[in-house]
Amino acid sequence: MSHKIALSLMETLVVDHPLVAHKLTTLRDVRTDSPTFRRLADELVTLLAYEATRDVRVTEVTVETPVSTARGVRLAKPSPLVVPILRAGLGMLDGMTRLLPTAEVGFLGMIRNESTLQAETYATRLPDDLSGRQCFVVDPMLATGGTLAAAVQFLFDRGAVDVTAICLLAAPEGLAYMDEVFAGSGKPVRVVTAALDERLNESGYIVPGLGDAGDRLYGVV
Ligand SMILES: O=P(O)(O)OC[C@H]1O[C@H](OP(=O)(O)OP(=O)(O)O)[C@H](O)[C@@H]1O
Numbered sequence: 149m150s151h152k153i154a155l156s157l158m159e160t161l162v163v164d165h166p167l168v169a170h171k172l173t174t175l176r177d178v179r180t181d182s183p184t185f186r187r188l189a190d191e192l193v194t195l196l197a198y199e200a201t202r203d204v205r206v207t208e209v210t211v212e213t214p215v216s217t218a219r220g221v222r223l224a225k226p227s228p229l230v231v232p233i234l235r236a237g238l239g240m241l242d243g244m245t246r247l248l249p250t251a252e253v254g255f256l257g258m259i260r261n262e263s264t265l266q267a268e269t270y271a272t273r274l275p276d277d278l279s280g281r282q283c284f285v286v287d288p289m290l291a292t293g294g295t296l297a298a299a300v301q302f303l304f305d306r307g308a309v310d311v312t313a314i315c316l317l318a319a320p321e322g323l324a325y326m327d328e329v330f331a332g333s334g335k336p337v338r339v340v341t342a343a344l345d346e347r348l349n350e351s352g353y354i355v356p357g358l359g360d361a362g363d364r365l366y367g368v369v
């Protein structure tokens with residue numbers, strides 16, 4: 149059973165499912181090569197997105213079946229916005245848009261300075277006005293939380309009120325930081341993850357983690 153951890157305004161959902169655990173175990177394995185890592189990240193995000201989009205807004209519609217009329221729903225307007233955090237978040241984009249075909253996509257290029265562990269932003273391509281939009285940020289790793297907190301702030305600054313982050317792994321330190329930053333904002337943030345790991349090491353890496361997600365997806369640059 150998936151379990152929720154409610155900090156003050158932040159809710160974390162750890163998706164506890166044997167298929168998620170199976171794929172995550174191979175993703176963590178140091179012997180897993182990049183093509184397999186990319187495929188597993190893609191598969192995992194669709195499983196996490198299924199939970200993360202449980203409250204996605206829909207409108208009621210009617211369709212004609214070959215037999216009769218059926219009432220149903222379609223994804224509502226304005227369309228959800230998916231925001232991958234480059235680089236590693238790109239590995240989760242296709243899986244997300246496959247599940248949310250009407251979503252639009254914004255981009256944030258961010259890199260963590262590995263000496264200071266501070267996030268630096270090198271690219272932003274987002275709609276100016278996000279009022280009323282549901283936003284889904286995708287990034288495999290939530291470590292210190294500096295990157296995700298800055299990304300969510302970009303979205304709030306443009307008027308977003310509803311932000312869900314989908315991460316493959318999260319560290320307790322990163323969740324606590326997110327809670328600290330956004331507790332006073334009055335705006336709830338949700339994190340959906342495949343696992344809550346033990347801790348960060350002295351280099352700011354998630355333990356046991358999976359290493360550097362960007363490097364494992366795309367190589368060391
Ligand atoms: O929670 P934090 O301590 O801020 O760390 C998490 C960030 O680190 C990784 O990106 P990285 O900076 O390695 O960039 P990359 O995706 O280009 O490899 C990861 O994909 C997150 O964006």
Ligand SMILES: O=c1cc[nH]c(=O)[nH]1
Nearest residue numbers: 291353354359360361
């Ligand atoms: O463990 C970690 C921490 C930050 N970024 C990564 O890619 N991996």
Ligand SMILES: [Mg+2]
Nearest residue numbers: 360361362363
């Ligand atoms: Mg990296």
